[in-house]
Amino acid sequence: MKVLKGVIIGYRRGPRSQYNRQVLIKVKEEHPLGSLCGAKIWVIDKYGNKYWGKITRLHSKRGIYRALFYKSIPGQLINSTVHIVK
Numbered sequence: 001m002k003v004l005k006g007v008i009i010g011y012r013r014g015p016r017s018q019y020n021r022q023v024l025i026k027v028k029e030e031h032p033l034g035s036l037c038g039a040k041i042w043v044i045d046k047y048g049n050k051y052w053g054k055i056t057r058l059h060s061k062r063g064i065y066r067a068l069f070y071k072s073i074p075g076q077l078i079n080s081t082v083h084i085v086k
Contacts, residue, residue, distance in 0.1 A: 004029050004084040020072035025065050034058050039086045
């Protein structure tokens with residue numbers, strides 16, 4: 001089991017809507033592009049709450065992925081470290 005680290009960039013959004021369960025994640029470590037689709041992710045906030053999710057698809061060719069969390073994550077978790085379990 002390999003654990004990678006990434007950063008939450010922000011919510012997935014459109015011109016008039018924002019999806020609080022879907023976030024964009026930039027992976028810090030080197031990996032083959034598109035290989036993390038389907039991987040589980042988790043992040044812990046400052047109160048000790050753990051949020052679980054899954055990487056659903058590739059967002060760009062620069063190593064940014066789209067992830068879907070099971071519960072909506074708070075805005076304070078933007079720019080925080082996320083753990084990716086592959």
